[in-house]
Amino acid sequence: MKLIIVRHGQTDWTLSGRYTGTTDVELTASGRHQAAELAPLLERMLHGQSPLVVSSPRRRATETATLALPERAVTIDPVVAEYDYGDYEGLTTPQIRLIAPGWIIWRDGCPHGESTADVGTRADDLLHSHAENDPRPVVVVTHGHFSRILAARALGLPAEQGRLFASTPASVSVIEDHHGERCIALWNLDPALLADPGDRSASTHAPHDKAPAPLASDASARSVGLPAGTTACLFDLDGVLTATATVHAAAWQEMFDDYLKSRAHRLGTPFVAFNPAADYDTYVDGKSRADGVASFLASRGIELPPGGPGDRPGAETITALGSAKNSILLRRIRRDGVHAYAGSVRYVQAVRAAGLRTAVVSSSANCSEILTAAGITELFDARLGGLDVRADGLAGKPAPDSYLAAAHALGAPPRHAAVFEDALSGVQAGRAGRFGCVVGVDRVGQTDALRAAGADIVVTDLAELLDRA
Structure with a gap:
C-alpha cells in the first residue's frame, strides 16, 4: 500500500481557527498558490505512476486536487469529507470551551455531528475499499481532522490517536508498506520546507497556515521605505491599522x-x-x-x-x-464602529502592490471582528489574533512568538520581515525576534520610548514611509 494524504490549502476559516466541516468555503488566493506549489512535489513522488485520486466533495478540497494534480482524474467521494462538527461548526476551540468547558474533540466529539469513532469508521471504509486493495498509489485530498484520523487507522491505531499527527494546510504525508511493515514514510511536508531550509525560523510555534513568500525585489522593499531584502510585513492591529x-x-x-x-x-x-x-x-x-x-x-x-x-x-x-x-x-x-487609519490603508495597499506579503498580528481576541468592521480583511494574506495565540500556546508580547509564527505563515525568515508596532511591548517583541526592521508608530508622543524599546524607524503615520522612499 502507498497512501498519499494531501490536506487542502488555506481558507479564510483556517486563518481564524474556525472548525470547518460541512461549510463549503473556497480557498483564499494564498490557498490556491499553496495548492499549485504542491504539483511538482506530488509528481516527483508519483514517479510517473498513475494513481487513484480520491477527493472530498468540499470545494476547498476539489480546488486543491485540481491545482495540485492537474490532468489527473479525480474521484469525488464523501467518505473522505471532513469531521462533521455539528453544533460547533464555525466556532473556534476557545469559543466551544465557553459552551463546554474542558471540551476535547478526540474524546467528546460534536453534538448533532460526528464522534471521532464515526470518522474512524469512514477512514476504515476508504482503506478497505481503495488503499489496501489497489496496486496503484492512492492519493486522498482531504481535510485536517480526517487526514489525522485516516493516518491513525492506516497504522492500526485507534481513531483518537490521530491527535498525535499534526496537519497543516497544503501539506503532503505518505504512509506505505516497507519490508512488510506499515510505516510513516513522510509526514506534514509542504513545499516551503524544501525551498530554503536555512531560512526557516527556529520557533516551533506557527498559526494554522503556511505559504511561501513571493520574491520581492530590493527596489520593491525600498519603494515602501523598508530595507532591501524585506519580503513580508507584519502589522499590529490596534493603533497601527485601526483607531481602536x-x-x-x-x-x-x-x-x-x-x-x-x-x-x-x-x-x-x-x-x-x-x-x-x-x-x-x-x-x-x-x-x-x-x-x-x-x-x-x-x-x-x-x-x-x-x-x-x-x-x-x-x-x-x-x-x-x-x-x-x-x-x-x-x-x-x-x-x-471601527475606523481604519487612511495612511495605514494606503501604505498596506502600496506594500501589496510592491509584491510584499502582509499579515496582521494582534493580541486581541476580536481581531477578526475588528478587521471586518474596518473593511480591511482582504488586505492581509494571514491573520493571527488573540484566539490563535492562546490556541497555539504562544507566549504574549514582549515575547516574539506571535510575530515569529506570522512570519512563518508567510514563508519569510525573520531577517526578511518588518514589524509595525505602536506598543512598547510589541516593539520589544520585534527586536527580540531579530526581525529585519522594526517600525514604531507613535500615535501618543512616545518616540523616544519606542526607539529605546528597539524601533529602527519611528513614524506618526505609516504613509510617511512612502514619502521617505
Whole structure:
C-alpha cells in the first residue's frame, strides 16, 4: 500500500481557527498558490505512476486536487469529507470551551455531528475499499481532522490517536508498506520546507497556515521605505491599522474603575482610578487580555486567582475581569464602529502592490471582528489574533512568538520581515525576534520610548514611509 494524504490549502476559516466541516468555503488566493506549489512535489513522488485520486466533495478540497494534480482524474467521494462538527461548526476551540468547558474533540466529539469513532469508521471504509486493495498509489485530498484520523487507522491505531499527527494546510504525508511493515514514510511536508531550509525560523510555534513568500525585489522593499531584502510585513492591529487603541483604553478604564471602586468601598480604602494613558501603555497595551489584567493589578498590589471560562459576571478573578472588559469593548465597537487609519490603508495597499506579503498580528481576541468592521480583511494574506495565540500556546508580547509564527505563515525568515508596532511591548517583541526592521508608530508622543524599546524607524503615520522612499 502507498497512501498519499494531501490536506487542502488555506481558507479564510483556517486563518481564524474556525472548525470547518460541512461549510463549503473556497480557498483564499494564498490557498490556491499553496495548492499549485504542491504539483511538482506530488509528481516527483508519483514517479510517473498513475494513481487513484480520491477527493472530498468540499470545494476547498476539489480546488486543491485540481491545482495540485492537474490532468489527473479525480474521484469525488464523501467518505473522505471532513469531521462533521455539528453544533460547533464555525466556532473556534476557545469559543466551544465557553459552551463546554474542558471540551476535547478526540474524546467528546460534536453534538448533532460526528464522534471521532464515526470518522474512524469512514477512514476504515476508504482503506478497505481503495488503499489496501489497489496496486496503484492512492492519493486522498482531504481535510485536517480526517487526514489525522485516516493516518491513525492506516497504522492500526485507534481513531483518537490521530491527535498525535499534526496537519497543516497544503501539506503532503505518505504512509506505505516497507519490508512488510506499515510505516510513516513522510509526514506534514509542504513545499516551503524544501525551498530554503536555512531560512526557516527556529520557533516551533506557527498559526494554522503556511505559504511561501513571493520574491520581492530590493527596489520593491525600498519603494515602501523598508530595507532591501524585506519580503513580508507584519502589522499590529490596534493603533497601527485601526483607531481602536483608544477604544481599548476606554474599555479597560471602565472595567478597572468599576472594579477598583467596588474594591475600595468594600475594604474602606481610597479609590485610585485607572489612567487610560500611563497605565494602559505600561501594563496593558500589546498584551493578552489575561496578562493585561494581571499586570495592572500587580502594579496596585492586587493578586487574584486566574479563574476560568465558567466564571460568573462579577466574579473576582482574572478571567471574569477580562471578560467584562471584552463585553465593554464589543459594546463600544458596535455602537461607534471601527475606523481604519487612511495612511495605514494606503501604505498596506502600496506594500501589496510592491509584491510584499502582509499579515496582521494582534493580541486581541476580536481581531477578526475588528478587521471586518474596518473593511480591511482582504488586505492581509494571514491573520493571527488573540484566539490563535492562546490556541497555539504562544507566549504574549514582549515575547516574539506571535510575530515569529506570522512570519512563518508567510514563508519569510525573520531577517526578511518588518514589524509595525505602536506598543512598547510589541516593539520589544520585534527586536527580540531579530526581525529585519522594526517600525514604531507613535500615535501618543512616545518616540523616544519606542526607539529605546528597539524601533529602527519611528513614524506618526505609516504613509510617511512612502514619502521617505
